[in-house]
Amino acid sequence: MTQENNSGAAEASRKTFRVRQCREAEVTGEVTAGLSIVLIGPAALRGTETAAMRLGKRLDERFSACFAERCRNAYRDHAVEADEKMLQKAGVKAFCLPGDGGLYAALWDLSSAGGRGFDIDLRKIPLLQETVEVCEIWDLNPYRLDSTGCILAAASCGESLAAQYRAMGKTAEVIGWFDRTKAGKIRSGETTTYLDFPAPDEIHKTEQQQTEKEKEGGNGL
Template sequence: MRRIERENTGTMKPGQDIVIAGYAGLWGTVEIVKHKKEDLRQWFSEDYMDRILENGTMALEGNLEEWEKAGASECEAAGEGGVLKALWDLSGAYMTGIGFSLRKIPVDQATIEISERYDLNPYRLFSTGCLVLLADNGGDLVLSLEKKGIPAAVIGKVTDGIKRIITHEESTGYLERPSRDEIYKILAE
């Protein structure tokens, strides 16, 4: 494992819960709808696309001090490369392993539909406004976030070693090195 260079201001240690706050890929979904609205009209109503644009504005900031009050010990903002890149970077910054379930990562239904339409991986799609948080008690953190109207879920644990393990339904594998963001399959750089 190669160390990811970033300023570690919090703590990440084995046994902690990994929490996702916000929706994976939502920012990328909004950008695709903005740029491909004409193309998407053949599959989705104007009203549905307008709702995606209106509801896709949740922007959580990666300010650890704010999230510490809710019980978080570290925070990584997801952005280009999506939630999977944020998980990779956080694990690499602390040189520790992680284990998580892909199915538990919150994804808005609109992101699923747009991703299916263009054959995109929503977990590798721009996720500005979505955060990866660590906490000793992820359940309490999720409850605190939900009280503020923020969708959140415990998706896994920080582990000993350096393995980055993903479970998806009955299969288990390793998180692959981040690749180019999925949005560039649709939008020119």
């Protein structure tokens, strides 16, 4: 093969290679098949707070003062800190802290670390109503929105772990389990989809929408 052909093949390879556009979550511990997947704390807290702040007065015009304030303080009011010793004592075998790229990116990282597939129920993922409302305004996917403030854990006794956090007044749910496949199954009722490669955090869409409005001469969403 000529040098020119080699160069062309390398260029084609670069074009098809997927480049990660969000930060990778650091995984602590080992993921094995059969472990429950537990989400401690609601997803998308930091993203909800940031998106709410960027709405400005539009948030106050749409909701009550109390609800708008809760949107702006979603992370502050609901974030959960990771106590590694407590998690290990509660039967957690591996965990990571979701952030940039949202819960879906963290699920990818946790499952990839153990080379395991998983099966989760989308309806069991905890979301604040504030998150639902803010995401609807911006047209954001909450599962790909900055989820700093929660813990994604693989545990031998998922229900027991969730119960311990609920007893402390925290939100915690078993959302699925790891299996011996390589597929990341996401179920919602009778519909099943599969987790895709981590994508840019949804919060960037708010920046793009604001920029577009400014170019159009608008003064808000």
